[in-house]
Amino acid sequence: MMREEDVIVGATAVLTRNYADLPFDAVSNAETAGRVISRTAGVLHGNGFTLHLLREMTADNGRALAEKGQIPAEMAGAAKNPAVLLPLEGNASVALGGSEHVFIMARRHGSALPEAVADCLAVEDQLSRRVSFAFDGQMGYLQASAEMLGTGLRAALVVHVPLLVRANRLPEALRALEEMGLRGRFCGMMGKRPRGDLLAVENRCAIGRTEQEICQLIQRGAEKVLCMEAGMRQQAAEANSLRLTDRLCRAQGLTRSARLISEIEFWCIWSDLRLGAQMELLPLTVGQVDALLPEMMDAHLRNYAEEPLAGEAMDECRCNRLRELLYDIPMENGAL
Amino acid sequence: MSEHENVQGLCEDCGKNDAVCTMAVMMGTKTIHRKLCQACMAKTSMALAAGNLGQVLGSILAAAQGAAQPAAAPDALRPQPAPKPQAAPALPTVEGEPESCPGCGLPYAQLRQHGRAGCARCWTAFRRTVEKGLASYAPAVQHTGRRPVDSEEARRDRAVREMLQRRLEEAIAREDYESAAQLRDAMREIDRQEGAK
Numbered sequence: 106m107m108r109e110e111d112v113i114v115g116a117t118a119v120l121t122r123n124y125a126d127l128p129f130d131a132v133s134n135a136e137t138a139g140r141v142i143s144r145t146a147g148v149l150h151g152n153g154f155t156l157h158l159l160r161e162m163t164a165d166n167g168r169a170l171a172e173k174g175q176i177p178a179e180m181a182g183a184a185k186n187p188a189v190l191l192p193l194e195g196n197a198s199v200a201l202g203g204s205e206h207v208f209i210m211a212r213r214h215g216s217a218l219p220e221a222v223a224d225c226l227a228v229e230d231q232l233s234r235r236v237s238f239a240f241d242g243q244m245g246y247l248q249a250s251a252e253m254l255g256t257g258l259r260a261a262l263v264v265h266v267p268l269l270v271r272a273n274r275l276p277e278a279l280r281a282l283e284e285m286g287l288r289g290r291f292c293g294m295m296g297k298r299p300r301g302d303l304l305a306v307e308n309r310c311a312i313g314r315t316e317q318e319i320c321q322l323i324q325r326g327a328e329k330v331l332c333m334e335a336g337m338r339q340q341a342a343e344a345n346s347l348r349l350t351d352r353l354c355r356a357q358g359l360t361r362s363a364r365l366i367s368e369i370e371f372w373c374i375w376s377d378l379r380l381g382a383q384m385e386l387l388p389l390t391v392g393q394v395d396a397l398l399p400e401m402m403d404a405h406l407r408n409y410a411e412e413p414l415a416g417e418a419m420d421e422c423r424c425n426r427l428r429e430l431l432y433d434i435p436m437e438n439g440a441l
Numbered sequence: 442m443s444e445h446e447n448v449q450g451l452c453e454d455c456g457k458n459d460a461v462c463t464m465a466v467m468m469g470t471k472t473i474h475r476k477l478c479q480a481c482m483a484k485t486s487m488a489l490a491a492g493n494l495g496q497v498l499g500s501i502l503a504a505a506q507g508a509a510q511p512a513a514a515p516d517a518l519r520p521q522p523a524p525k526p527q528a529a530p531a532l533p534t535v536e537g538e539p540e541s542c543p544g545c546g547l548p549y550a551q552l553r554q555h556g557r558a559g560c561a562r563c564w565t566a567f568r569r570t571v572e573k574g575l576a577s578y579a580p581a582v583q584h585t586g587r588r589p590v591d592s593e594e595a596r597r598d599r600a601v602r603e604m605l606q607r608r609l610e611e612a613i614a615r616e617d618y619e620s621a622a623q624l625r626d627a628m629r630e631i632d633r634q635e636g637a638k
Contacts, residue, residue: 129545143609243568243583244582286580310578311586313583
């Protein structure tokens, strides 16, 4: 039996705000970014948050923040003077100096989208008591991007849909989402396949609905996609159960015996392990498989190894770290 | 001979990559169109440049006669290429809009092309454009979500803090760190009082 919370990998919410008297060029203008940092950190730093300037971090530490969803991915590379306010407790981080002035970002496990949005709104409350953000009665919170006008909320439920991908049913799922006023976005691409067979179901625009209505709509969209995936899983289990089990067991075999695993291969294995755990075909739990993210991502691996890994050294480290996390085998002991 | 446009589907030569352009060849009175990926288009161009017309025409004729391999039926256990994600919509053109934003000088054409504003005033200056653009996919072009905290007391507190913040930024800009420290302390005191409420 497919449980919704096992197929929904996580919930993400991003709330953007801008200062009315500053231009929307913080990503390319270090002075504007400095003002944004000064104003925002003036309220939050020391009040449950600590300020970190990305220029004072190693590049890998900056990328690791993006891998954890604490800053937008583009901010780790493109912004001139980015910074982040990390929470001492709680879920929401505040990224500054990107394409919008203030990104309040929260991530929750499973289908807890309203909670992730509430995390962001609580930080916004804390800020808006001290500073004013650009606001217009009709257009709502004013943003650099037209798509974010209104609530400034981009919320998403990330769903794992391996059989929809393999059966080429994603176009159908994307069309169904579009008809509901939603959008399906892949969480990166690996060649021609969505990374990890993950699909983010998110709102297409931020105006015309309340924050609560946006959450409800996304939940309905995710349910629709899950129904399609559930149908495919049942079909695959009935028609090809031996082939399916064989493929999933092979994926687990690789985690035990392989010596080199590339990033592309890792995502394929991860997706198979998750499917196997969820369908109870492998002796793993969904929690164990999910715990591999973001630990197995490049910046996390380089930080863990404390070496500037690349090429085969990175593939070897990925392999050993995978065994360490899944089977508690120390990295130096190698394959089973 | 080749047209770069919004081509969809797989390359008709290799059958693996996404097609990015269409090649049109006149054969007598008939025009044959072939959708090709970048690699196959380059291969065809190289073959033509090398004078190997036979190879190119051979594949075109094969396609025209329907000799191409039929696509395999989708297999639930074999990875299939994912569809491309949709591009962000550009904003439409509306007659009578100003040429540029009076606040930041952002040209109207740039706003339409990227759907991004240069400052908060852009959206007031080009309101009709953004209304028309959002109306194509938003349920309503009217904000219905939460609004800024708007009590008299909150407005007053924010106004005082923002005035101090502006003066602090000016002091830092002219490297008057003594004044900046005093202003920062004043702001902290306001925050402390606010926290105690």
